[in-house]
Amino acid sequence: MKITAIEAIPFAIPYRKPLRFASGEVSVAEHVLVRVHTDDGLVGVAEAPPRPFTYGETQESIIAVIARIFEPAILGMSPLDREAIRARLDRTVGNPTARAAVDMAIWDVIGRSLGLPVTTLLGGFSTSMRVAHMLGFAPPAVMVEEAERMRSVYGITTFKVKVGRNPFRLDVDVCRALREALGPEVELYIDGNRGWSPSEAARALRAMADLDLTLAEELCPADDVLGRRWLVAQCSIPFVADESAVRPGEVTRELLSGSADAISIKTARTGFTDSLRVLHQCEGLGVEVVMGNQIDGQLGTMCTAVFGAAFARTSRRPGELSNFLDMSDDLLAEPLEIRDGMLAVRELPGLGLEIDPEKLERYRQDL
């Protein structure tokens, strides 16, 4: 089996409401569908979400790097030669979501060719993941209403609250309103997307000390090197590195320098091949992980669940798997469903997903 072509198809699907956070905002899912073709007629799929405010990628850059560099680099190779493929893709720096989508589409091909689910090939720990929902910036009453709806309709009881606004009082009010409305059983954690300085973050954490938050993610930039160590040293809950710790080397740097003590794994940026490396690194170091959300569509969300369900450590806590619910539509022939706070992986070959050709026709931007 040989790789014969890689397609990179831009598509745009509007959100019903924008997701806002300290480093940016997303109101249309302008993603890239990646399809890896083989000489025996198999097609593997994945999606790449451009996040210029996090990784510097755009839809155009993802399409260009795949067409001009990644596709020629691996044409004719066997999808099973994963480490050789990785070495070729790794000659190009940056471009994490483009590289990850190629990697995951190749895993989809491998699963399809063997007639086995990718989640089984990866680890096979379980067949579903608990779901956490990410709440974007809005006034406190609106965020409370969204959380209550997610709990009553989908059974979700873990919420990641976006913070990092200035002044920080509004974020404190939001977290307090959520705790008061949802009660003590619900899990709340926060993500600042680098919006605060270390001293603002320290004050905000003190103001929320009675709210039983479980994790604090990326409250200030990793480039505030000493300030962040100072903050993490006094933080009473694990400090999660997300966008500051993409590559395995960055994970090591953040953890060993005391600038973080937990890691967000996002398949959207490390695919399956490098997410495995990050996971094993965290396991070896005895560090907690969170399966994070790159504001993925359903295809990307399933990739997160396929990886997260495959291992004990990633299954310990809920994965961020629900923000596709805010999209007005998607590309999948059979939409994902969250029931009783869980998302099931599909016990079908590969990722277990098919693209609906009519939907792709409607939303693709290159025709």
Ligand code: MUC
């Ligand atoms: C998250 O966890 O930070 C928002 C920006 C980004 O890079 O990812 C999302 C969610």
Ligand code: MG
């Ligand atoms: Mg984050």
